[in-house]
Amino acid sequence: MTDKGYAVIGERVPIQDAVLKVTGQYKFTDDLKLPGMLYAQVLFSPVPHARIKSIDTSAAEALPGVRAVATYKNSPRVRYNSTTRLYTQKWIENECIFDDTVRFIGDRVAAVAADTLEIAKKAVRLIKVEYEELPYYTDPLEAMAEDAYPIHGDSNIAGKIYQNAGDVEKGLAEADYVFEDTYTTPAVHHGAIETHAAIAYVDPRGKLTVITANQNTFGTRIVLARIFGLPLSRIRVINPGMGGAFGGKLEVTIEPVVAQLARMTGRPVKLTYNRKETMISTRTRHAAIITIKTGVKKDGTIVAQDIKVITNTGAYAGSAMNVVGAMSGKVYKVYKIPNLRFTGxxxxxxxxxxxxxRGYGSPQVFFAQQCQLQKIAKALNMDFAELQLKNLVDPDGIDQRTGKSIGNPRPKDCLRRALELQRNWQPLSDEGGKYAIGVGMALGCHGNSTFDAHLDKASIIIKMNEDSSCILFSGSHEMGQATITAQMQAVAEILKLPLDMIDVVCGDTDLCGWTVGDFSSRGIYISLYAAKKAAEAARAALLRAAALLLEEDVNNLDLSESHVYSRVSGKRVERYRVMEYVQQVLKEEIICTASHHATRAPGSYGFHIARVRVEKSTGKVEVTDYIAVQDVGKVINRLGAEGQVEGAVQMGIGYALCEKLEVDAEGRVRSSSFRQYKMLRAANMPKLQVDFVEEYEPTGPFGAKSLAECAVVAVAPAVINAICNALDIEIKDLPYSYRGQ
Amino acid sequence: MEKITLRVNSRDVEVLVEPSWTLLYVLREVLDLTGVKPGCHTGDCGACKVIIDGEAVNSCLVRAVHVQGKSIETVEGLAQDGRLHPLQQAFIDCGAVQCGYCTPGMLMSAKSLLDKNPAPTEEEIKEALGNNYCRCTGYYKIVEAIQLAAARMREVGAE
Incomplete structure (x- = not known):
């Protein structure tokens, strides 16, 4: 069903901008310099919670070379939500560029624009701030107490997410056994090697342009419009491509700061955060406390599950509701549990x-669920894979809340294939009892698109050139995920063009059609579909013109790389001749726009198996072997798809074993450099087998669905389950911290 | 300010530098060689690696005044006469490039290795990348690309 004899789809295609990247010619934001450009530096709060009693910027302003100092006193105090997507959307808005209150160590207090970065840094140190310190909380359990001092409004609970299917109490009462466990996951850093950077300038008409490493250019434009009271036509947000993002660059962070400084100075301003600033002042993955109560029958059938989650959302709303909301939806896509409740x-x-x-709520909740399920399988003396197979959804699976289809879910196929691949493993020695060896497995799930939360749509434009080559205008953002490459593959496939006859303009709000940003596992599922539709529209326009030129029924016509030809009469004409006819005879152009929106949010799945070797004396863990099988509907770019899973394994093992953004009792991030914050190196990576289940998702382009976020979800629970089996212990807290006996 | 001469990608350049300026700063901000990437400024990510007298080093940790007269290779000097270096081609072919931000540093670590050891083992490659972070690829295709480039270079050398 999936093999349609494609020329480019499913092939191994290097990322389209690879030549620029290997030659050092790819220009990331910080690589750009504009004439007259100033350099910015931010002053960060040294205290976790305080009102600013006084702020004196006079010494900074007097420093030669300083062009502007922005604080809450001279900057708009418009409150926004940093993850805004739609113009009319109303989400919790409690962040502003600068405020008279600081709410964490690393919060923005002021910013300086100066002729050089050295001067800007010096000036920031000259700003004198007096703080009136307020009660502060680093632990969400303390912050949510009724008498806690509110960080915003009148409660520190940002909101409640509640989802329910069936009757959980009744289900638990009917269970033979009930298990209740609490798991915790830490805040972690995205670790994109490019830190946050943005450049802003204002033209004499007042039009603001922001060049930024940001995954959500259209949403960022809305936030800037609100802050500065400008129509969207007077704001242009450009993403030149990102050196990794992983969600860390989804939200508005430094863009309003550079924009404000550019407006104050009338000159281009660049702000680049260093590693520490990116770690403490942009975004993290939510730390979470997850309590799961699961009722099972003796035969392993899960009859009820009650999931309660508290996330630490930090100082501002941003993704507070969205991440927990997304988490709440994912758990309904996995098991046939009739009574399932989620409270977050x-x-x-x-x-x-x-x-x-990456994973947007799924890594936290599936870590807890998958670890508890292994514990349950052990308690029932049941094979974990068997317990999975008994409960996992089948291809006709439904969301138990709504009874609606969740696409063509194939977690069972992933599991079976993973078990097959496990036979390739070589025996591993425990070296005379020095090591404990364990194997663990886990299921991971993630969604496709923002459909469950709000509109998901992409609009793509294709412009045909005289020689029938074309330019693709895509609102997508390139960050290494090869989403633009996939769109070019679709255009190449439909228009029967070699890839070098297609080029792309992307991530520019003035030039490209509106799209939701690059997050929420929507690049393949939605944006690629829009590109496919735009290519189909361009193909139809080309054939219509050729039909007039050849005096042939359009239905008889088809494309080859060089010609339009009739399958019936054998008449043919070169493609450039058709374009000549369009432009010189019809006096028209072929510029096609197509949109695609989500009508469903199917699940994507991965089943992973890890083998670990634990040194008994030290507790040191080595992940020796790893298997990742992902249900993707259809692989669009095999090279890219493998790469996404391989990178996810690096990130997921780090989440399991060593990554934690450690915040001490005073609210200070302790692991705020790559010296302290450890990620996996090349030598730490296991032997890896990756495979895909391609069983066609009917609502996806070419049958495809999302991969990159889903692939990270199963990793930490698979590794932790392996360690639990090796040492015969229970682990409930990430990252792993056992240090031997 | 102090005037120093650097030999960058086989060309001598004179630059005025402050004693505090790192080589990374001089390469990017003075010489516009922005292929050299900042990632941490603490010598932990390897994105700013350049080759100085044959060794891959983090240019963020080196003061420019200390490399006066030394030969420095950056990613911009890898391709010769419009032809990609075998490492660059192999990185493309193997899918070792995703976001591309760590790529220049990876290439310089790899080049320094292959210049000294034309037939490295997988372990030797991983060791040579021991100070380079990549957050996209899990390193697999990077290791594979270095192996492929080494094989291709040996083949050409044998002809």
């Missing part, structure tokens, strides 16, 4: 703001 509370604390990160 995002809670404000005086710690760095949590936001989007």
């Amino acid at each position: 509370y995002p809670v404000y604390t005086n710690t760095p703001s949590a936001g989007a990160m």
Whole structure:
């Protein structure tokens, strides 16, 4: 069903901008310099929660070379939500460029624009601030107490997310066994090697342009419009491509700061955060406390599950509701559990703001669920794979809340294939008892598109040139995920063009059609579909013109790389001749726009198996072997798809074993450099087998659905389950911290 | 300000530098060689690696005044006469490039390795990348690309 004899779809295609990247010619935001450009530096709060009693910028302003100092006193105090997507959307808005109150160590207090970065740094140190310190919280459980001092409004509970299917109490009462466990996951750093950077300038008409490493250019434009009271036509947001993002660049962070400085100075301003600033002042993955109560029958059938989650959303709302909301939806896509309840509370604390990160709620909740399910299988003396197969959804699976289809879910196929691949493993020695060896597995799930939360749509434009090559205008943002490459593949496939006859303009709000940003596992599922439709429209326009030129029924016509030809009469004409006819005879152009929107949010799945070797004396863990099988509907770019899973394994093992943005009791991030914050190196990576289940998602382009976020979800629970089996212990807290006996 | 001479990608350049300026700063901000990437400024990510007298080093940790007269190779000097270096081509072919931000540093670590050891083992490659972070690829295709480039270079050398 999936093999349609494609020329480019499903092939191994290097990322389209690879030549620029290997030659060092790809220009990321910080690589750009504009004439007259100033350099900005931000002053960050040294205290976790305080009112600013006084702020004296006079010494900074007097420093030669300083062009502007922005504080809450001279900047708009418009409150916004940093993850805004739609113009009319109303989400919790409690962040502003600068405020008279600081809410975490690393919150923005002021910013300087100066002729050089050295001067800007010096000036920031000359700003004198007096703080009136307020009660602060680093622990969400303390922050959510009724008598806690509110960080915003009158409660530190940002909101409640509640979802229910069936009757959980009744289900638990009917269970033979009930298990209740609490798991915790830490805040982590995205670790994109490019830090946050943005450049802003204002033209004499007042039009603001912001060049920024940001995954959500259209949403960022809305936020800037609100702050500065400008029509959208007077704001242009351009993303030149990102050196990794992983959700860390979804939200508005530094863009309003550079925009304000550019407006104050009338000159281009660049702001680049260093690693520490990116770690403490942008976004993190939500830390979470997850309590799961699961009722099972003796035969392993799960009859009820009650999931309660508290997330630490940090100082500002941003993704507070969205991440927990997304988490709540994912758990309904996995098992045939008739009674399933989810209750979630995002809670404000005086710690760095949590936001989007690869998996968007799924890594936390599936870590807890998958670890508890392994524990349950053990208690029932049941094979874990068997317990999974008994409960996992089948291809006709439904969301138990609504009874609606969740696409063509194939977690069982992933599991079976993973078990097959496990036979390739070589025996592993425990070296005379020095090591404990364990194997663990886990299921991961993630969604496709923002459909469950709000509109998901992409509009793509294709412009045909005289020689029938074309330019694709895509609102998508390139960050290494090869979404633009996939769109070019679709255009190449439909228009029967070689890839070098297609080029792309992307991530520019003035030039490209509106799209939701690049997050929420929507690049393949939605944007690629829009590109496919735009290519189909361009193809139809080309054939219509050729039909007039050849005096042939359009239905008889088809495309080859060089010609339009009739399958019936054998008449043919070169493609450039058709374009000549369009432009010189018809006096027209072929410029096609197509939109695609989500009508469903199917699940994507992965089943992973890890083998670990634990040194008994030290507790040191080595992940030796790893299997990842992902249900993707259809692989669009095999090279890219493998790469996404391989990178996810690096990130997921780090989440399991060593990554934690440690915040101490005073609210200070302790692991605020790559010296302290450890990620996996090349030598730490396991032997890896990756495979895909391609069983065609009917609502996806070419049958495809999302991969990159889903692939990270199963990793940490698979590794932790392996360690639990190796050492015969229970682990409920990430990252792993056992240090041996 | 102090005037120093650097030999960058086989060309001598004179630059005026402050004693505090890092080589990374001089390459990017003075010489516009922005292929050299900042990622941490603490010598932990390897994105700013350049080759100085044959060794891959983090240019963020080196003061420019200390490399006066030394030969420095950056990613911009890898391709010769419009032809990609075998490492660059292999990185493309193997899918070792995703976001591309770590790529220049990875290439310089790899080049320094292959210049000294034309037939490295997988372990030796991983060791040579021991100070380079990549957050996209899990390193697999990077290791594979270095192996492929080494094989291709040996083949050409044998002809």
